[in-house]
Amino acid sequence: MMPPKNKIEVPDIVVSRLPLYLRALNFLAEEGVETISSAELAQRLGISSAQIRKDLSFFGEFGKQGTGYNVEFLRKKIKEILNLTRIWDVALVGAGDLGHALVHYGGFLGQGFRISLVFDNNPQKIGQEIAGLIIQPASRMKELIRQHGIQIAIIAVPASAAQKVTDELVAAGVRAILNYAPITLKVPPDVHVQYIDPVTRLQHMTYYLK
Amino acid sequence: MMPPKNKIEVPDIVVSRLPLYLRALNFLAEEGVETISSAELAQRLGISSAQIRKDLSFFGEFGKQGTGYNVEFLRKKIKEILNLTRIWDVALVGAGDLGHALVHYGGFLGQGFRISLVFDNNPQKIGQEIAGLIIQPASRMKELIRQHGIQIAIIAVPASAAQKVTDELVAAGVRAILNYAPITLKVPPDVHVQYIDPVTRLQHMTYYLK
DNA sequence: TAGATTGTTAATCGATTAACAATC
DNA sequence: TAGATTGTTAATCGATTAACAATC
Numbered sequence: 007m008m009p010p011k012n013k014i015e016v017p018d019i020v021v022s023r024l025p026l027y028l029r030a031l032n033f034l035a036e037e038g039v040e041t042i043s044s045a046e047l048a049q050r051l052g053i054s055s056a057q058i059r060k061d062l063s064f065f066g067e068f069g070k071q072g073t074g075y076n077v078e079f080l081r082k083k084i085k086e087i088l089n090l091t092r093i094w095d096v097a098l099v100g101a102g103d104l105g106h107a108l109v110h111y112g113g114f115l116g117q118g119f120r121i122s123l124v125f126d127n128n129p130q131k132i133g134q135e136i137a138g139l140i141i142q143p144a145s146r147m148k149e150l151i152r153q154h155g156i157q158i159a160i161i162a163v164p165a166s167a168a169q170k171v172t173d174e175l176v177a178a179g180v181r182a183i184l185n186y187a188p189i190t191l192k193v194p195p196d197v198h199v200q201y202i203d204p205v206t207r208l209q210h211m212t213y214y215l216k
Numbered sequence: 217m218m219p220p221k222n223k224i225e226v227p228d229i230v231v232s233r234l235p236l237y238l239r240a241l242n243f244l245a246e247e248g249v250e251t252i253s254s255a256e257l258a259q260r261l262g263i264s265s266a267q268i269r270k271d272l273s274f275f276g277e278f279g280k281q282g283t284g285y286n287v288e289f290l291r292k293k294i295k296e297i298l299n300l301t302r303i304w305d306v307a308l309v310g311a312g313d314l315g316h317a318l319v320h321y322g323g324f325l326g327q328g329f330r331i332s333l334v335f336d337n338n339p340q341k342i343g344q345e346i347a348g349l350i351i352q353p354a355s356r357m358k359e360l361i362r363q364h365g366i367q368i369a370i371i372a373v374p375a376s377a378a379q380k381v382t383d384e385l386v387a388a389g390v391r392a393i394l395n396y397a398p399i400t401l402k403v404p405p406d407v408h409v410q411y412i413d414p415v416t417r418l419q420h421m422t423y424y425l426k
Numbered sequence: 427t428a429g430a431t432t433g434t435t436a437a438t439c440g441a442t443t444a445a446c447a448a449t450c
Numbered sequence: 451t452a453g454a455t456t457g458t459t460a461a462t463c464g465a466t467t468a469a470c471a472a473t474c
Contacts, residue, residue, distance in 0.1 A: 446459090
């Protein structure tokens with residue numbers, strides 16, 4: 007038994023793997039698996055068992071020697087660590103094809119996220135409904151995001167508009183941004199950004215093709 | 217002047233940054249900027265100038281002391297390194313909301329990629345047209361991908377179908393997969409996979425939120 | 427020439443892994 | 451108890467950065 011490691015700074019790369027562990031555990035739970043060893047979990051994820059044990063050890067002792075990890079228990083613990091014991095409301099900016107696909111995507115709700123505001127600046131789209139949400143004018147972003155106390159936003163606008171949208175989101179109090187626009191955003195140090203760009207991912211792989 | 221570094225294995229993490237450099241250079245070229253220093257480029261990307269110079273030095277000497285890099289020249293060189301001097305045909309599997317958004321996305325063509333085949337297994341969708349492409353039955357994947365000599369595929373099907381689709385793509389000769397399904401795929405060592413999962417990215421960020 | 431910036435080296439920093447005592 | 455597997459340490463491996471000679 008060790009004293010709690012409250013003061014140790016967890017490397018971001020370790021945090022980034024927790025959602026993958028959680029995803030695998032959700033799958034195992036659905037399969038009805040009750041216990042799993044770090045070796046089995048590692049094989050499913052294509053990583054080393056030592057890495058899983060080391061990663062988890064930043065947060066506590068969740069396993070049992072000789073047995074492994076209880077799937078439900080570890081799931082619960084990782085959810086707590088990632089602050090996924092609540093549902094996070096998310097603002098979506100951009101109601102184009104991608105925005106529509108995101109609003110209709112069924113994978114968010116079960117995993118802790120609900121898109122609850124949608125914005126666009128196209129007068130043709132404003133006022134229209136998608137999946138039960140009225141598209142709001144971009145001019146009301148600050149007001150509505152503040153009102154809903156929203157901390158997370160998804161940017162699905164063209165690259166040319168993304169920095170302006172970002173500045174407005176940050177001004178509205180958003181602290182985490184998932185950015186689909188192919189551009190590096192400037193944000194204050196306390197705002198987190200994750201990037202999703204299929205083109206750069208494809209270009210990464212063509213290096214290895216002939 | 218150094219001898220060419222043909223035999224040095226370039227770390228994958230270095231390769232993964234080249235598309236970001238290219239993206240920034242494309243932007244600079246459009247702005248009409250002719251020359252840029254590693255320090256300026258670094259600032260735009262939020263990384264260190266030493267990292268940019270080190271990364272590029274794996275592939276050659278592209279800059280000029282006292283001046284920096286010629287934007288057009290470096291752009292051309294990175295395109296050559298990433299095998300982006302041609303257009304890559306891409307097969308898309310899954311014609312749901314995400315599949316539609318990807319087919320309609322205008323960002324692929326200018327960057328070296330063209331979705332030229334679309335598959336689905338839903339009889340309602342097969343035969344329908346999206347953006348000039350007829351949706352083909354999943355049963356014809358192997359045949360058509362072989363016929364077109366396609367090496368790159370995008371998976372936009374539910375997680376439950378993704379591994380089966382992957383196995384079929386690999387059997388058809390695909391060597392690079394961009395996977396939107398939230399599941400770790402099993403592939404042979406010579407097949408490259410990149411993952412895009414907005415949920416895990418959001419869950420990564422909630423760790424830092426309160 | 428003087429100033430600026432590259433390409434490269436070596437030091438530093440950080441992440442992964444092998445190994446094993448502890449223990450279920 | 452014997453076997454299995456964790457949690458942790460220390461070694462290894464790899465990536466980043468500081469610094470500067472070379473040189474445009």
